[in-house]
Amino acid sequence: MRVTSEYFENERYSCRSCNKILQEKQVNTETWRCDACGKKLLIDIGKRNKLVRLLPSEMTEYDTVYDQYTEKLHELKGINSKGEKYIFGVKGYRGISVSEDEFVNCMWNDQ
Numbered sequence: 001m002r003v004t005s006e007y008f009e010n011e012r013y014s015c016r017s018c019n020k021i022l023q024e025k026q027v028n029t030e031t032w033r034c035d036a037c038g039k040k041l042l043i044d045i046g047k048r049n050k051l052v053r054l055l056p057s058e059m060t061e062y063d064t065v066y067d068q069y070t071e072k073l074h075e076l077k078g079i080n081s082k083g084e085k086y087i088f089g090v091k092g093y094r095g096i097s098v099s100e101d102e103f104v105n106c107m108w109n110d111q
């Protein structure tokens with residue numbers, strides 16, 4: 001499973017609250033938030049669900065992560081932090097380890 005952000009082909013970015021489409025060079029990849037309003041940017045990768053990129057500290061156990069290998073969404077079964085690492089529980093997988101500074105591809109859910 002790979003849930004941290006490598007980019008997908010043909011990503012398109014928008015901010016829903018500003019109702020604005022952003023060009024790639026306008027995207028703040030330090031935060032993956034809209035510079036104007038601070039909301040998370042929606043990332044359209046050509047699938048039904050839109051993604052957002054969240055730091056582990058911005059996530060809750062109700063978030064759903066996107067596995068770029070299988071192209072499937074997985075609900076979390078809990079998050080534990082250990083030093084600079086976060087461990088996500090995902091049904092059917094061993095704990096998934098993510099560094100605190102890695103962005104995780106999650107399903108957009110009005111974050």
Ligand SMILES: [Zn+2]
Nearest residue numbers: 015018034037
């Ligand atoms: Zn905005």
